[in-house]
Amino acid sequence: SQQGEEDPQALSIQEGENATMNCSYKTSINNLQWYRQNSGRGLVHLILIRSNEREKHSGRLRVTLDTSKKSSSLLITASRAADTASYFCATAPTGANSKLTFGKGITLSVRP
Amino acid sequence: DTGVSQNPRHKITKRGQNVTFRCDPISEHNRLYWYRQTLGQGPEFLTYFQNEAQLEKSRLLSDRFSAERPKGSFSTLEIQRTEQGDSAMYLCASSPGRAGGVLTDTQYFGPGTRLTVL
Numbered sequence: 001s002q003q004g005e006e007d008p009q010a011l012s013i014q015e016g017e018n019a020t021m022n023c024s025y026k027t028s029i030n031n032l033q034w035y036r037q038n039s040g041r042g043l044v045h046l047i048l049i050r051s052n053e054r055e056k057h058s059g060r061l062r063v064t065l066d067t068s069k070k071s072s073s074l075l076i077t078a079s080r081a082a083d084t085a086s087y088f089c090a091t092a093p094t095g096a097n098s099k100l101t102f103g104k105g106i107t108l109s110v111r112p
Numbered sequence: 113d114t115g116v117s118q119n120p121r122h123k124i125t126k127r128g129q130n131v132t133f134r135c136d137p138i139s140e141h142n143r144l145y146w147y148r149q150t151l152g153q154g155p156e157f158l159t160y161f162q163n164e165a166q167l168e169k170s171r172l173l174s175d176r177f178s179a180e181r182p183k184g185s186f187s188t189l190e191i192q193r194t195e196q197g198d199s200a201m202y203l204c205a206s207s208p209g210r211a212g213g214v215l216t217d218t219q220y221f222g223p224g225t226r227l228t229v230l
Contacts, residue, residue, distance in 0.1 A: 031217055042116075042203060043155070043221040088154050098207065098217040099145060099168065102154030 005103050006089055012109040019076040021106045023089030024069075030092045032065055033100065034074050037086045046074075046087075051094075081112045114138060116222035118204050124228045125194055132190045133225045137206030144187050145219060146179055147203040148172065155203055161187060162209070194229045201226050 007022045025032070031050045035043040049056045049065045049072065056063050062075040076083055086107050090100040117136045125131050137144050142163050147155035158177070160168045163184040173179075176194075181187040191198055205219040 033218070035221075040201075040226070042223040043205075045218050045220065048216075048218055090154075092217045098143070098219075099157045099160055100147075100155075100219060101157065104152070104154050 006087070006106045008106060009104070010107045010109075012111065013079055015079060015081055015110055015112050017079055019079050019083070019108055019110070021074045021076075021087055021089075021108070023072045023074070023103055025072075025089075025091045025101075025103075026070065027091075028094050029067075030094050030098070032063075032072050033090045033092070034061075034063060034072075035088045035090060035102075037088065037105070039085075043088065076108075079108075079110045081110050084108060084110045116204055116206050116220055118202075118222040118225050120225060121223060122226050122228075124230065126230050127194060127196060129194055130190065130192045131194060131227065132188055133202055133204075133227075135187045135189070135204030135206075135222060137185070137187070137204070138208075138220055140208065141206035141220070142184065142209045143207040143219075144181055145205045145207070146187070146189050147205065149201040149203055149224070150199075158189075158202075191227075194227075196229050199227055199229045 033048045034046045037043045047058045047063050049063050060077045065072045086105040088102050088105045090102045092098045119134045144161040146158040149155040159179050161181040176192045179189045201224045203224045205221045207219045
């Protein structure tokens with residue numbers, strides 16, 4: 001079963017605009033991760049935020065985590081056509097096993 | 113390239129045949145995961161190895177599926193008597209576990225093996 005639910009399911013923006021994607025989850029987590037997947041290819045890890053963190057930055061990426069609302073957001077600033085891809089949030093549970101539970105993903109299209 | 117590699121990249125087979133996929137993780141990564149992804153969905157966890165020990169299997173992994181990691185390095189995933197519902201992308205990921213004394217959960221994914229069962 002899939003724990004994360006991303007919102008919106010699809011997003012289309014103009015190059016240079018910011019893209020905000022949201023993720024909600026259901027159970028307690030150790031950390032939450034965002035991945036990118038280009039069409040038909042493997043997943044690329046973008047950023048990891050631990051349950052005791054509230055915000056994290058990496059280049060043009062900013063991720064927030066609100067454990068009280070069981071939600072996270074990913075902001076991509078100054079988007080580029082190359083950011084066009086599917087984006088997934090994935091949660092790792094508390095406990096020893098760090099298997100990831102993914103949402104269905106968000107399709108981002110950045111128009112040049 | 114020192115990333116995760118998977119072979120073959122594509123496999124087309126007839127229903128009822130057996131198939132085997134291979135995953136070579138990043139060197140020194142002691143954790144290895146298998147996931148399955150169908151069109152329009154996120155990856156779903158199948159199984160997890162720490163070194164050569166298979167520590168967890170999803171209920172998605174029916175008894176037609178078996179995975180091994182005999183020497184704690186590469187892993188194989190075998191599907192016996194394939195069914196059309198097995199058609200999917202099979203993804204392998206590895207994780208270092210501990211890196212520099214810090215426990216890390218970041219998983220590094222391979223390009224996947226796309227299975228089509230006719």
